[in-house]
Amino acid sequence: MFLNLISPPYGAIIKRALEWKMQVSSSGDQRTRRREYGTATLKRVDLAADPLRQFAAWLDDAVAHGAVDATAMALATAGAGGMPSVRIVLLKHFDANGLCWYTDYRSLKGTELAENPFASALFYWREQDRQVRITGSVERLSVAESAAYFESRPSDSRYAAAASVQSAPVANREALEQTVQALRQAHAPDALPRPPDWGGYRLHPVEYEFWQGRLGRLHDRFSYRMRGSGLWDIVRLQP
Numbered sequence: 001m002f003l004n005l006i007s008p009p010y011g012a013i014i015k016r017a018l019e020w021k022m023q024v025s026s027s028g029d030q031r032t033r034r035r036e037y038g039t040a041t042l043k044r045v046d047l048a049a050d051p052l053r054q055f056a057a058w059l060d061d062a063v064a065h066g067a068v069d070a071t072a073m074a075l076a077t078a079g080a081g082g083m084p085s086v087r088i089v090l091l092k093h094f095d096a097n098g099l100c101w102y103t104d105y106r107s108l109k110g111t112e113l114a115e116n117p118f119a120s121a122l123f124y125w126r127e128q129d130r131q132v133r134i135t136g137s138v139e140r141l142s143v144a145e146s147a148a149y150f151e152s153r154p155s156d157s158r159y160a161a162a163a164s165v166q167s168a169p170v171a172n173r174e175a176l177e178q179t180v181q182a183l184r185q186a187h188a189p190d191a192l193p194r195p196p197d198w199g200g201y202r203l204h205p206v207e208y209e210f211w212q213g214r215l216g217r218l219h220d221r222f223s224y225r226m227r228g229s230g231l232w233d234i235v236r237l238q239p
């Protein structure tokens with residue numbers, strides 16, 4: 001082949017580059033990968049008047065159908081600069097006041113929420129072809145609420161939280177493990193204090209959107225927008 005005629009090492013370099021391009025393009029082109037959605041339908045008459053009840057019913061469905069990490073939500077934030085960032089966190093509890101998760105306040109999300117206390121959370125339940133988007137303002141949980149949850153966590157999780165400044169660089173894994181080891185020697189599991197920068201947040205929803213995948217991509221979507229205390233406008237959205 002003509003590459004053999006090119007003087008070494010350039011022939012080999014071009015060959016490797018072509019092979020790499022072929023690998024990249026075979027996994028980079030996902031246009032033909034598709035599946036149909038259509039396990040259920042969502043009608044206006046099916047919707048609860050209160051979106052929290054609708055959310056709770058869908059979460060229960062996901063759990064009942066064995067969804068792994070049914071409480072995992074993608075949480076989007078943006079700081080003062082406006083550049084968005086997103087990550088998974090686990091929903092730990094929710095009620096009429098909002099949805100709560102726990103983290104390190106010094107993390108990227110913590111920094112961004114301090115600058116701009118609004119977020120959007122997204123749940124995707126593949127088994128039901130369902131997505132829920134929840135948007136609103138965010139506040140920190142009280143110290144007492146954060147401490148109560150911290151103390152309920154398994155001891156390994158507590159040591160890990162205490163050893164880490166989440167999202168800050170670290171030289172290597174050994175450095176983290178040594179910090180955990182030092183904490184284990186200094187504090188019995190029940191005596192380990194909650195790090196002051198570790199705690200919870202609550203998202204107060206002002207908007208929900210429920211998405212039910214349908215055959216042929218003609219999906220069902222409904223938005224709830226808060227009109228006043230406890231009152232929600234419900235609108236069907238185009239897919």
Ligand SMILES: Cc1cc2nc3c(=O)[nH]c(=O)nc-3n(C[C@H](O)[C@H](O)[C@H](O)COP(=O)(O)O)c2cc1C
Binds near residue numbers: 107108
């Ligand atoms: C399944 C799963 C669950 C997670 N749960 C949490 C969580 O509850 N709290 C948390 O701070 N990070 C959690 N993480 C890690 C975050 O996605 C993220 O890496 C971390 O919070 C740092 O994000 P940030 O730098 O954007 O603030 C989880 C990740 C995965 C994949």
